[in-house]
Amino acid sequence: MREQEQETTRRDALAWLLRAGAGAVVASFAAKAAQRQTADRTVWQIDPRACIQCGRCETECVLHPSAVKCVHGYAMCGYCKLCFGYFKSDAARLDEAAENQICPTGAISRVFIEDPYFEYHIDESLCTGCGLCVKGCTHFGNGSLYLQIRHDRCTNCNACRIAEKCPAQAISRVPASRPYLLKESL
Amino acid sequence: MSVAVWIPVATVAASRFPQPQFDSGHTVPQTVHPPFEALVPAWADVLILALALAVTVWLAHRVRSRRWLLVFSLVCLAWFGFIRQGCICPVGAVQNVAVAAWSGGGLPWSVAALFALPLLTALLFGRVFCGAVCPLGALQDLFIITPQRVPRSVDAVLRLVPPAVLAVGLVYAINGAGYLICRTDPFVGLFRRSAPMPMFLTGAAVLLVGMVVARPYCRYFCPYGVLLEWCSRLAWRPFAITAHECINCRLCVGTCPVDAITVPRAAPGDTARRGLFRRFVLMLMLAPLVVAGCVAAGWLLGAQAARAHPSVIVAERLAQTPESEMDLHPEIEAFKRTGRTPEQAAAEAAVTVARFRRGCAWAGAFVGVIMALRLLGMTRLQRRTLHEADRERCIVCGRCFAACPKNVQRSTSNAQLSNQKGDT
Numbered sequence: 001m002r003e004q005e006q007e008t009t010r011r012d013a014l015a016w017l018l019r020a021g022a023g024a025v026v027a028s029f030a031a032k033a034a035q036r037q038t039a040d041r042t043v044w045q046i047d048p049r050a051c052i053q054c055g056r057c058e059t060e061c062v063l064h065p066s067a068v069k070c071v072h073g074y075a076m077c078g079y080c081k082l083c084f085g086y087f088k089s090d091a092a093r094l095d096e097a098a099e100n101q102i103c104p105t106g107a108i109s110r111v112f113i114e115d116p117y118f119e120y121h122i123d124e125s126l127c128t129g130c131g132l133c134v135k136g137c138t139h140f141g142n143g144s145l146y147l148q149i150r151h152d153r154c155t156n157c158n159a160c161r162i163a164e165k166c167p168a169q170a171i172s173r174v175p176a177s178r179p180y181l182l183k184e185s186l
Numbered sequence: 187m188s189v190a191v192w193i194p195v196a197t198v199a200a201s202r203f204p205q206p207q208f209d210s211g212h213t214v215p216q217t218v219h220p221p222f223e224a225l226v227p228a229w230a231d232v233l234i235l236a237l238a239l240a241v242t243v244w245l246a247h248r249v250r251s252r253r254w255l256l257v258f259s260l261v262c263l264a265w266f267g268f269i270r271q272g273c274i275c276p277v278g279a280v281q282n283v284a285v286a287a288w289s290g291g292g293l294p295w296s297v298a299a300l301f302a303l304p305l306l307t308a309l310l311f312g313r314v315f316c317g318a319v320c321p322l323g324a325l326q327d328l329f330i331i332t333p334q335r336v337p338r339s340v341d342a343v344l345r346l347v348p349p350a351v352l353a354v355g356l357v358y359a360i361n362g363a364g365y366l367i368c369r370t371d372p373f374v375g376l377f378r379r380s381a382p383m384p385m386f387l388t389g390a391a392v393l394l395v396g397m398v399v400a401r402p403y404c405r406y407f408c409p410y411g412v413l414l415e416w417c418s419r420l421a422w423r424p425f426a427i428t429a430h431e432c433i434n435c436r437l438c439v440g441t442c443p444v445d446a447i448t449v450p451r452a453a454p455g456d457t458a459r460r461g462l463f464r465r466f467v468l469m470l471m472l473a474p475l476v477v478a479g480c481v482a483a484g485w486l487l488g489a490q491a492a493r494a495h496p497s498v499i500v501a502e503r504l505a506q507t508p509e510s511e512m513d514l515h516p517e518i519e520a521f522k523r524t525g526r527t528p529e530q531a532a533a534e535a536a537v538t539v540a541r542f543r544r545g546c547a548w549a550g551a552f553v554g555v556i557m558a559l560r561l562l563g564m565t566r567l568q569r570r571t572l573h574e575a576d577r578e579r580c581i582v583c584g585r586c587f588a589a590c591p592k593n594v595q596r597s598t599s600n601a602q603l604s605n606q607k608g609d610t
Contacts (some may be wrong), residue, residue, distance in 0.1 A: 017422045019309050026305045033286035034298035042293055043222045052523065054516030063380050074214045078203025081410070114210045124529050142201035152220035155378055158278045159365030168520035169496055179222040 002085035027154065042128035044160045048183045050170035053131035057147055060165040061129070067153040068129035068162065070107075072122050074183040076144035079117035085137030085145045086110060086120060093104050102132050124150065209359040223355040228296035231274050235300060235319070238262055241308045242318040242582070246313060250593065252584035259318035259327060267321030273378035276304050276315070277322070277410040279366045280352070280358035288360045306412075308417035312425040313415060314403060314576075317582030322373055326401045327583060329393045333400035333443035341445070342560070344406040349556050351551030352409035356489060361541055363495040367409055383450060385448040402441030404581060415578040424577045434571040439573065446579035447586065466565040473562065476553035484550025488543030493536075495542070501535030504528045 016078040018081040046057070046068065055069035082094060086108055091100035098106060107126035119125035122145075129147060149171075174181065205214070226234070245254050266272065279301040286293035300437070304315035316323045336344070355367040368374070368547060372389040375381020381389075395402050418424065429440050434607075454462060480591055492498045503517045505528075512518050556585050575586070587593050 015420065015422075019422060021415060022304055022420050023309050026302050026309075030283060030298035031281040033293045033301075034295045035290075041222075043225065043227060050520075052516060052520050056516070056517070060382075060384065061448060062378060062385070071217050071219070075205070076201060077205065078201060079206055080203055101347075113212050114208060116451040117206050117208065119212075119265075134377060140202075142203055142520065148219070150483060151222040154222075156273060156370065157223075157374075158273050158275065158282070159368035164369075165363040167516035168523070171192075175416075176222045176224070180219045182219070 001046060006010065020150055032113075037164045041176040043071075043151060043156050043176045043179045044149050044163060044171055045174045045179060045181050046147050047170045047172070047181050048148070049170045051131075051134070051147055052136040052168045053147070053148075054167055055130050055132075056165050056167070057162050058128050058130040060162045062161050063153060063155065065127075066129040066162075067149050067155070068147050069124045069127045070122055070129065070131070070145055070149045071148045072120060072121075072148065073144045073182060075184045076142050077120065078144075079113060079119060080141060081118055082117040083110070083118065083120060083137070084140035085133035089136070102136055103127070104130065104132065106153055108133060143183065144147065148180055151179050209327045212426070219323065221451045225270065228294060232296050232299045232303070234265070235274075235276075235303055236318045238266075239303060239314060240471055242314040243307065243366060244583050246314055246317055247423065250429065250584070250587050251462065252353040252587050255318050255582075255584040256327075259324035262319050263321045263324035266319070267325065267373070267377045272321060272371070272374040274300060276300050277372075277408065278318070278371070279364045280410055281355060281367055284356045284532060285359050296569075299304070305413055305417045308414045309420055310422045312415045312418045312421045312423075312580060312582060314425075314582050317584070321377065322371070322408070323401060323404050325373055325376070325395065326396045326403060329396040330400045331397040331445050334398050335445055336399060338410065346553060347406050347586070348409055348556060350549070350553050351407060352412050354546065355409055356507050357542065357545035357549050358490065358494065361495065361538070361545060363464060363492070364570045366494075370407070372403060381547045401581060405579075418577050418580075421577060425575050425580050425582050427573060427575055427586045428590045428592045432574070433592065434573060435591060437591060438589045441585045443583065443585060443591040444579055444581055446576040448570055448574050448576050451568055454567060459567065462565050462567060466562065469535045469558075471564055473558035476558045476561065477551060480554030480557065481527060484546040484549070484553075485543050485547070488546035489539050491546055492539045492542035495538050496536045497531070503529045507517045
């Protein structure tokens with residue numbers, strides 16, 4: 001009887017040893033990973049310098065419409081009358097008619113400031129992040145229109161789908177305290 | 187004319203069309219960028235997970251009530267699933283931890299804690315995380331209608347999938363080909379209530395299959411489950427069907443949806459013993475072959491797996507696209523901007539493929555060793571005298587509680603208790 005008791009204790013001790021060992025492995029693995037810990041949470045963002053406006057941000061984001069929107073860095077804008085982010089390249093007339101606008105959802109509006117300058121505004125609730133205007137502005141204008149992930153919409157997936165599909169690998173994690181890569185301040 | 191506004195503008199000198207000086211005194215507006223606002227701070231996420239695990243342990247080991255486990259699993263499904271939208275997830279955190287441990291990049295301590303807490307809990311109390319905390323499990327649990335027994339052979343093969351997913355998922359993550367484990371999460375689209383159609387359909391299909399094969403994702407896919415199984419095997423206080431003495435009435439056997447109740451088994455007789463020993467020797471000889479086969483398979487499939495890596499995608503595109511169609515592919519457009527030559531791209535892709543081959547060979551070895559150990563385990567001399575919950579398979583749903591007459595006795599009056607004693 002005493003022998004049996006002793007055997008169980010030995011067995012228990014062994015089990016505890018194994019358990020402690022496994023616990024130590026898990027803990028040390030987590031500790032090693034967190035060793036060089038980042039002080040801040042991180043969020044996804046597009047580097048507008050690397051972006052080639054392929055249009056996948058609109059279609060590949062898990063959100064519909066996408067969390068990516070076009071933003072306007074006003075400080076970079078030339079206030080052009082003939083804006084390639086606003087008009088189709090083959091626009092018949094340079095007026096506000098829908099068939100002349102490059103934006104498929106009519107999210108860009110323009111306001112006359114003074115001759116010959118116009119100010120362009122983006123209605124983010126209409127923008128789908130397709131990047132057509134960005135392409136026009138980047139290729140033929142100042143590049144003041146560019147795509148950014150909007151953090152009022154982004155769900156901050158662990159594996160960002162558009163980051164994986166981006167042909168230019170322009171999307172990466174940035175500190176949550178500075179969640180935008182603004183072209184005018186880059 | 188406000189000069190102040192012009193100072194930052196002057197730094198953007200490269201613009202094609204310099205910003206005009208407005209005679210009308212128009213001031214340039216500023217775009218408002220919505221800040222990132224976390225629903226709860228990181229420490230609260232960890233605290234909530236720890237609390238949820240503690241409550242589940244209490245419900246499964248003390249209260250021992252299926253109903254309360256179910257209610258609490260709904261709470262966790264609502265919070266971790268629909269409110270936190272499935273992305274503070276120990277299952278996916280495996281990849282973040284592996285990447286950080288491998289490449290030494292930064293990792294928020296909260297992610298490390300999310301990864302470790304359910305495993306440490308499993309070391310003490312079994313897979314309670316699967317029982318009520320994990321939203322993926324909780325969702326599938328609701329769809330269990332007529333769970334059927336999966337044939338042993340099919341089950342044995344399917345149970346090799348989770349280790350394979352874990353190993354290949356880590357190869358992908360460490361080598362920078364994205365987070366495979368997150369990409370194959372069937373329900374995250376449901377939690378966000380927004381996803382591409384294939385994601386929704388996969389989720390729906392898993393739930394439909396789950397009506398007859400209980401918790402298919404948990405049992406035959408979940409890579410985190412592999413780690414939880416290992417920890418649960420060593421559990422200090424594993425999940426128990428009854429807190430009392432088992433009377434081997436067999437009433438619990440049919441209630442387990444995941445076939446995790448082991449039934450008593452007599453010690454094998456002498457002939458059976460000899461048969462088992464012969465099989466053991468056979469398996470021991472077979473084991474190296476199994477491992478070698480899996481390593482070879484990993485090596486061969488490695489090249490295929492590497493096709494998810496950006497450098498290989500670019501190289502393939504460059505090699506396959508005819509000159510006239512070069513402008514059609516965004517990958518090629520982006521590649522041209524880097525100013526590298528196609529030869530450099532091909533060389534880089536070759537390096538990546540080699541890395542994936544090596545990684546997948548290791549993954550194959552991992553799966554092979556598990557397969558060999560399981561084959562050897564089948565020849566073990568087993569003698570069991572009680573009905574018990576299998577430490578690895580039991581997902582702590584608590585369906586067996588109500589079936590056990592010993593559990594029922596506890597909650598009935600003494601008079602009924604003595605009656606029931608007369609019956610048995």
